[in-house]
Structures are given as C-alpha cells and as structure tokens.
Amino acid sequence: xxxxxxxxxxxxxxxxxxxxxxxxxxxxxxxxxxxxxxxxxxxxxxxxxxxxxxxxxxxxxxxxxxxxxxxxxxxxxxxxxxxxxxxxxxxxxxxxxxxxxxxxxxxxxxxxxxxxxxxxxxxxxxxxxxxxxxxxxxxxxxxxxxxxxxxxxxxxxxxxxxxxxxxxxxxxxxxxxxxxxxxxxxxxxxxxxxxxxxxxxxxxxxxxxxxxxxxxxxxxxxxxxxxxxxxxxxxxxxxxxxxxxxxxxxxxxxxxxxxxxxxxxxxxxxxxxxxxxxxxxxxxxxxxxxxxxxxxxxxxxxxxxxxxxxxxxxxxxxxxxxxxxxxxxxxxxxxxxxxxxxxxxxxxxxxxxxxxxxxxxxxxxxxxxxxxxxxxxxxxxxxxxxxxxxxxxxxxxxxxxxxxxxxxxxxxxxxxxx
Amino acid sequence: xxxxxxxxxxxxxxxxxxxxxxxxxxxxxxxxxxxxxxxxxxxxxxxxxxxxxxxxxxxxxxxxxxxxxxxxxxxxxxxxxxxxxxxxxxxxxxxxxxxxxxxxxxxxxxxxxxxxxxxxxxxxxxxxxxxxxxxxxxxxxxxxxxxxxxxxxxxxxxxxxxxxxxxx
Amino acid sequence: xxxxxxxxxxxxxxxxxxxxxxxxxxxxxxxxxxxxxxxxxxxxxxxxxxxxxxxxxxxxxxxxxxxxxxxxxxxxxxxxxxxxxxxxxxxxxxxxxxxxxxxx
Numbered sequence: 001x002x003x004x005x006x007x008x009x010x011x012x013x014x015x016x017x018x019x020x021x022x023x024x025x026x027x028x029x030x031x032x033x034x035x036x037x038x039x040x041x042x043x044x045x046x047x048x049x050x051x052x053x054x055x056x057x058x059x060x061x062x063x064x065x066x067x068x069x070x071x072x073x074x075x076x077x078x079x080x081x082x083x084x085x086x087x088x089x090x091x092x093x094x095x096x097x098x099x100x101x102x103x104x105x106x107x108x109x110x111x112x113x114x115x116x117x118x119x120x121x122x123x124x125x126x127x128x129x130x131x132x133x134x135x136x137x138x139x140x141x142x143x144x145x146x147x148x149x150x151x152x153x154x155x156x157x158x159x160x161x162x163x164x165x166x167x168x169x170x171x172x173x174x175x176x177x178x179x180x181x182x183x184x185x186x187x188x189x190x191x192x193x194x195x196x197x198x199x200x201x202x203x204x205x206x207x208x209x210x211x212x213x214x215x216x217x218x219x220x221x222x223x224x225x226x227x228x229x230x231x232x233x234x235x236x237x238x239x240x241x242x243x244x245x246x247x248x249x250x251x252x253x254x255x256x257x258x259x260x261x262x263x264x265x266x267x268x269x270x271x272x273x274x275x276x277x278x279x280x281x282x283x284x285x286x287x288x289x290x291x292x293x294x295x296x297x298x299x300x301x302x303x304x305x306x307x308x309x310x311x312x313x314x315x316x317x318x319x320x321x322x323x324x325x326x327x328x329x330x331x332x333x334x335x336x337x338x339x340x341x342x343x344x345x346x347x348x349x350x351x352x353x354x355x356x357x358x359x360x361x362x363x364x365x366x367x368x369x370x371x372x373x374x375x376x377x378x379x380x381x382x383x384x385x386x387x388x389x390x391x392x393x394x395x396x397x398x399x400x401x402x403x404x405x406x407x408x409x410x411x412x413x414x415x416x417x418x
Numbered sequence: 419x420x421x422x423x424x425x426x427x428x429x430x431x432x433x434x435x436x437x438x439x440x441x442x443x444x445x446x447x448x449x450x451x452x453x454x455x456x457x458x459x460x461x462x463x464x465x466x467x468x469x470x471x472x473x474x475x476x477x478x479x480x481x482x483x484x485x486x487x488x489x490x491x492x493x494x495x496x497x498x499x500x501x502x503x504x505x506x507x508x509x510x511x512x513x514x515x516x517x518x519x520x521x522x523x524x525x526x527x528x529x530x531x532x533x534x535x536x537x538x539x540x541x542x543x544x545x546x547x548x549x550x551x552x553x554x555x556x557x558x559x560x561x562x563x564x565x566x567x568x569x570x571x572x573x574x575x576x577x578x579x580x581x582x583x584x585x586x
Numbered sequence: 587x588x589x590x591x592x593x594x595x596x597x598x599x600x601x602x603x604x605x606x607x608x609x610x611x612x613x614x615x616x617x618x619x620x621x622x623x624x625x626x627x628x629x630x631x632x633x634x635x636x637x638x639x640x641x642x643x644x645x646x647x648x649x650x651x652x653x654x655x656x657x658x659x660x661x662x663x664x665x666x667x668x669x670x671x672x673x674x675x676x677x678x679x680x681x682x683x684x685x686x687x688x689x690x
Contacts, residue, residue: 151484420588
C-alpha cells in the first residue's frame, strides 16, 4: 500500500507543481536557462487566469441562486436547466453590448479605468499558495504584497470615477476611496497578527507554521479574523458595504458610465477581489492547503479551493441577509471601533509571542493558553468597547428621544437643549 | 546582475520610468500628469526589485501609488479651473539649463569615480534586518518619524477645516 | 553586458534633473510638488543602488534611510497639498507667479 502514496513523482497530481516541475526540468535540458522562467511564469499565469475566470462564471450563477433562495425566491431558472447557462447569457450580453464612451469623458483615463481595477485583483493571486509547490511567486514579503496590490485599487477607482465626467460617478468614487483607505489600515493590522505569531511574511511559511503546529491561526486569533472578514468585505465593495454601487442611492457609483465589456471588467474584478480576500483568509487564518493530514488522500489544491469557496459563501450569505450600511456608520465603525481594538490586539499578540519565546513553554500549552486568552480577552474588549461607545443595551429609548428633539449634532449622553 | 532577464528588465523599467517622468513634464492636463507620476513610481518599484530590495519595492507601491497619488488627485479636484493646465512659467529656459547642468555633473561623477564595489550577491531577505535596525540602531529616528507623521496629520486637518460656525 | 552601479546612478541623475526642472519651471503649484516628489524618488533609487553595490558594514542601513525618506515625503506631500487647497480658497489661484504677496 505504501507505493500508493506517491512521493513527488511527476505524475503526482495531488500537487500540480510536480508535473510542472518535471516539464521544466525537461525543458532545462534542451533550452537556454531563461526559457525555463518564461515557461514557468506562463504556465502559472495561465492557470490562475483560467481558474479565476471559470470561478467567476460559476459564481455568477451560484451567488444569484443562493441569494435568491435566502430571500425566498427562485433566482435565475430560465436560461438552461435550473438556470445553469445564466453565466453564459451574462457573458454574451456583456460582450455584445456597445461599450459607450461619453463624449465629454477623458478618453485615455476612461479606457484605463477598468484595466487598472482588473489587473490588481488578478495579480494578488501570484503569491497565494495553492499547494506545496504551487505558488507562482513565493515572495519574502508576501503579506505586504497582498496589501500593496489591493491598495492600487484606490487611484484606479478615483480615475474611473473622475474620467466619466459625471457628478454621481465622482461622488461614488470619493465615497469608495474614503471607505477603502480607512479599511486598508484595519486590513494591515489584521494581517499583522499572524505575521507576528509566525515571524515571517512569506505565505508559504505561514501555511507551514500552521501545518507544523497542527492548528489554524483562526483558533488563536479570532478577533483578527473577524476584523479581516469585515475589512475584506469593504475592500471588495460587497454588501453590506456596497454603498458605492447601490443602485438605489448613487446610480452605480464609479462605474455608472461604463457599459458593455468595460462593465464586465468591473464585474469580474469584484468577484476576483472577493476570491482574493477569501484566499488571503484561507491562507493566513485557516490553514491554507493543509487539512491535518488529509492532503495525502485529497489533492491539496482541492482542499484550498474548498476552503476558499466556503469563506466566499460567508460573503454571499452576508449579502443575502444583512442590510446595507450607511457611509457614516461604516466610517465610524472603522475609526472609532475597529482601529482601537486592532491596535490593542496587536499589542496583546506581540506580548504573548514575546512571553512564549522568552520562556520554555511547551508548544501545545502555549498555543492553547494564547488562544483562550485571545478569545476571552477579545470578547471582553469588543463588548466593553461597544458599551463604552454607547452601543449598549440600556440606552435605546433615551437615544431615540434625543433624535426627535435635537436638530444637528447628537452626542451620546448629551443633554437636550435648554 | 548579468543574467539576461535582469538586463532586459532593467532597460524596460528604466525606459518606463524616464518616459513617464518626461510625460509629467510634457502633458497639458494635470490628471494625465499624475498618471505619469504613478507610472514613474511603478517603474521605480520595479527597479528596486532588480536591486533585490523587496521590502522597499512593496513599500513604494503601498505608500506612493496607494496613498500619495490619491493626495495629488484630491488636491487637483479641490482646486478646479485654476489647476487644469500644466504650463511652464517664464523661468523655463534657465530651469532647463540648470537641470541639464545638474544631470551632467551627476552623470560625470557617477561615471568617472571608482566606487568601492563589494561584489556581494543579492540580499536574501531584507525585511527582518530592516525591522531589527529600525528598532535597535535607529529607534530614535523611528520614534521621531512617528511624531512627525502625527504632526502632519493633525496639521493638515487643522489647515483645511472650515471655520467653526459661531453659535448664538 | 551586465548592469553595474553606474546604470542606476544615471537613471537616478536623470530623474533628479527632471524633478528639478518640474520644481523650478512649472506654473502650477501642484506641478512643483510633483517635481519635489520625483526628486525624493531619485534620491531613494540612488541610496538603494549604493547599498546593493558598495562595500559597507551594514548595507541595509540605506534601506532604513529610504523608509524614513518615504515617511517624510508622505508627511510633506500631505501638508503641502493641504496648503495648496487653502491658498486656492483664499486667493482663487494656485499659479505660483500670482502668489507673491505676503500680506493679503
């Protein structure tokens, strides 16, 4: 039976890096050295693009169907058996529609908008480990790469909104940018927690740490994960934080004037960004491609994709059930609530790692203690800070009375005007 | 630094950087000038990667393209009509002569000098060493830089805030 | 032919001189600021090139210096652009030729 467990032979498809490695080894024997790099990058990029596009197509149907079932209606069921050809219909429609450029729009920047938004959403997948040898570029600063490339969205959204020469587009772009830069800080701090624990910013090392200690960082740092799930939803403009493209509010935000395949790029970039956030959550907090030894039987990339789709399902679930937040509620939540909590979380995690490294505590004890302390202290911190800011239980009646009497600023606990 | 890939990458990135910088000078629309500036920043990030300065490259993208470009774009939006054009002032010829002279002197010094070269291989990983240096040798500039950032943030907000309305 | 220190220094020198021209010859205040940012970037490139190629005790101290330069450049860009917006509000122009009175 032991021969059944293939040990890295080129035909071992549990890790697609094995056949690719075999192919590159053969090419290296017959071609100059730089051809190997070119072929490797082409194979990696082609694989990621293929997977990304196919996943987007599949999730167009899945998302609309799941959200519809959650809202007690049927969803797409016309175009094919149970609506399964709906993505094909959507793609054909977007390809065949005329991509209008407004006459007063800035041609170069208008053209560059969708490109600048689509490319970062796709480039993030270069550092994500799909399997043990299946990372396109396992950078030493992988975690920073995730944040930096997601940060390219900010000027891209602004240029797209500005070049449309449309005041709704510009307003939507400004609101989107305010959201994006606020939640970028929360993202950085949330991603800093696992990096402190592991001591390395390389995503392969993070997955290796979780494999070595047989645990998921999710159990050790729940506060960071909750903050990152929310910050990730904001970064990709998904409901409940999709103020920028809420049809009832701002027409369609920064992509009002875009039609046809240009809108198709925005649509696809939104899905790809959602997948990128889900991939980052999976790699950093949920163990990546490992599943406590199941990768001997199940290919590691299938484990990774399963986890990714499960995390993305949480986002679809949130979209189907939660109401949309207002922009001032979102910004207050980021700056007044999440930022102090994440700073305290960073401090606590740093302290715990310091105590662990300085003393000779066994790994299991240390990690269990750290997890329990983080969980209880995090819960106490979240509830305590929310109460401190006035979101507690006992003041609802008082607040409503204040709102009907005051015009203008309402301070929590303020006296009514004399 | 003598593999084919690095040579091609250097020339392409240098052309992109200098081309974008020249486009900042030449174009007439400020938004296009800021796009040229973003191209310069991106080209420089690529050049840092060829110099195996991975942390600085990612920091360049994160801060310059992610934040400072937005500052420029917002300033252009908030100063309409007066800031759409990108013309030169009457000092353009003396400035051109001075810029060419400065470039000439710097290039002459770069080519004529014999530098104390080290022939060391690429840096394996810079982030952890930079972190140690920031917190051990250069901790005082680090703390002063954080105070400086706080002062800049508070100062910018105080500068731009509208006058508080007097209550009767 | 391989890439040496001189290649990077020449790129840095060209960028610095382009930034200098922008800072001296642009009529728009924001254009001047773009020139200043470009000069900062040229200096950063020169630092990193030296740290890679030149013998020293701690080559990564140049990287730390570049981190500080980026920090200071960000703070300075924020403050200068806030000043630009305020000058526009009071004088209704940001043409550097026309902002030449100290007293309103």
